[in-house]
Amino acid sequence: MKIVIINYGAGNIQSIKFAIRRLGFEAILSDDIEEIRTADKVIFPGVGEASSAMKKLKSTKLDAVIPTLKQPVLGICLGMQLMCNYCEEGDTKGLGIFDVDVVKFNNTLKVPQIGWNQIYNLKSELFEGIAENEYMYLVHSYYVPMNDEAIATTEYGLKYASALQNANFCGVQFHPEKSGDVGEQILKNFLNL
Amino acid sequence: MLTKRIIPCLDIKNGRTVKGVNFVDLRDAGDPVELAAIYAQNGADELVFLDISATEEKRKTLSELVMRVAEKVNIPFTVGGGISSVEDVELLLNSGADKVSINSSAVKNPQLINELAAKFGSQCIVVAIDAKQINGEWIVHLVGGKVPTDIKLFDWAKEVEQRGAGEILFTSMDHDGTKNGFANEALAKLGTLVNIPIIASGGAGNTQHFVDTFIDGKADAALAASVFHFKEIDIMDLKQELKNNNIAIRI
Numbered sequence: 001m002k003i004v005i006i007n008y009g010a011g012n013i014q015s016i017k018f019a020i021r022r023l024g025f026e027a028i029l030s031d032d033i034e035e036i037r038t039a040d041k042v043i044f045p046g047v048g049e050a051s052s053a054m055k056k057l058k059s060t061k062l063d064a065v066i067p068t069l070k071q072p073v074l075g076i077c078l079g080m081q082l083m084c085n086y087c088e089e090g091d092t093k094g095l096g097i098f099d100v101d102v103v104k105f106n107n108t109l110k111v112p113q114i115g116w117n118q119i120y121n122l123k124s125e126l127f128e129g130i131a132e133n134e135y136m137y138l139v140h141s142y143y144v145p146m147n148d149e150a151i152a153t154t155e156y157g158l159k160y161a162s163a164l165q166n167a168n169f170c171g172v173q174f175h176p177e178k179s180g181d182v183g184e185q186i187l188k189n190f191l192n193l
Numbered sequence: 194m195l196t197k198r199i200i201p202c203l204d205i206k207n208g209r210t211v212k213g214v215n216f217v218d219l220r221d222a223g224d225p226v227e228l229a230a231i232y233a234q235n236g237a238d239e240l241v242f243l244d245i246s247a248t249e250e251k252r253k254t255l256s257e258l259v260m261r262v263a264e265k266v267n268i269p270f271t272v273g274g275g276i277s278s279v280e281d282v283e284l285l286l287n288s289g290a291d292k293v294s295i296n297s298s299a300v301k302n303p304q305l306i307n308e309l310a311a312k313f314g315s316q317c318i319v320v321a322i323d324a325k326q327i328n329g330e331w332i333v334h335l336v337g338g339k340v341p342t343d344i345k346l347f348d349w350a351k352e353v354e355q356r357g358a359g360e361i362l363f364t365s366m367d368h369d370g371t372k373n374g375f376a377n378e379a380l381a382k383l384g385t386l387v388n389i390p391i392i393a394s395g396g397a398g399n400t401q402h403f404v405d406t407f408i409d410g411k412a413d414a415a416l417a418a419s420v421f422h423f424k425e426i427d428i429m430d431l432k433q434e435l436k437n438n439n440i441a442i443r444i
Contacts, residue, residue, distance in 0.1 A: 018265075183267065
């Protein structure tokens with residue numbers, strides 16, 4: 001299986017590569033359009049700030065490529081947020097794969113949300129064998145409001161979508177590569193899609 | 194519900210854990226990677242590695258260690274100790290660290306917090322603050338609490354938040370090593386002044402101290418070293434006890 005992690009200068013992609021290795025696979029880091037197009041599975045990571053991440057993506061022309069991919073694609077954290085229509089952070093236009101806008105948590109809460117929180121209302125093969133209310137590790141200041149593409153829900157001051165799916169595109173707000181054995185199972189499920 | 198975090202801290206020197214650890218099931222008690230993996234399996238929510246070595250080889254050794262930890266451990270971890278530049282942080286994050294913690298370098302050059310937050314995002318920048326009370330006033334100290342500054346804890350905490358810190362790791366030097374409990378009064382006050390998560394550190398001696406720091410100190414996370422390393426407190430037992438006290442915790 002050819003697994004490509006999109007490399008556009010986003011932070012902490014080592015952890016995803018290592019998590020995949022723990023599952024017995026090897027992932028390639030690449031920004032090469034052909035390499036990405038021919039992958040069996042594509043992972044779109046992201047840590048950092050939305051507008052600068054989008055700028056990097058545009059500089060490699062990957063912003064036009066990602067929405068046209070046909071194989072299973074998994075956006076993680078900021079990667080998922082960039083797959084939405086719009087991110088409030090840095091007034092950033094997204095890739096428009098998920099039909100929703102990303103907004104900032106209310107400042108009556110501690111922001112960023114950092115730590116382990118529960119996911120429930122699980123609605124995808126991505127969560128095969130995952131119990132309702134399992135804990136996932138999250139670090140984020142912006143969130144995706146509830147919408148029709150939500151495949152998991154989390155509560156932090158309000159209910160929000162902590163995972164999304166539209167056809168072959170999945171996105172998770174949490175970090176499966178940092179969420180212990182349960183997170184690794186979700187990555188494994190993605191590789192089995 | 195977002196849960197409170199339990200964070201074992203490992204002191205590292207030249208790529209090895211310092212302070213004795215009392216894990217009979219460890220093949221190599223000095224290997225931080227093996228120790229970290231055991232903590233991850235036993236319910237730790239996060240780990241902190243504090244590098245106390247001061248050799249020229251330090252950066253390379255530390256980044257190699259970070260990579261070995263990231264390879265093996267599937268929970269988040271923070272690396273701190275002598276980090277003073279954008280280049281230091283970049284190397285550690287690229288090696289697989291989730292967050293970095295800065296302390297003295299932030300006091301000496303507060304603008305560093307802004308630079309790091311802008312480049313890497315607030316979510317991976319922890320500002321560690323060591324403080325102790327002098328004439329009833331909490332004063333920030335440097336060099337592991339040895340050198341007092343003229344900066345007040347509560348002013349500094351607000352400033353680091355404004356500059357872009359994503360989290361504060363507050364160690365009370367008055368409580369550290371005493372095993373008499375965390376500095377809950379100061380922690381609770383910090384919690385009202387800043388809107389970012391606060392990690393309590395210094396003073397953990399028994400399970401009740403953790404209950405108290407989450408309830409009275411309003412801490413978001415609690416960090417400890419020796420009580421975990423010497424198995425005086427088992428993390429699973431601790432978490433069960435916290436849960437019995439209606440504290441949101443991941444079990």
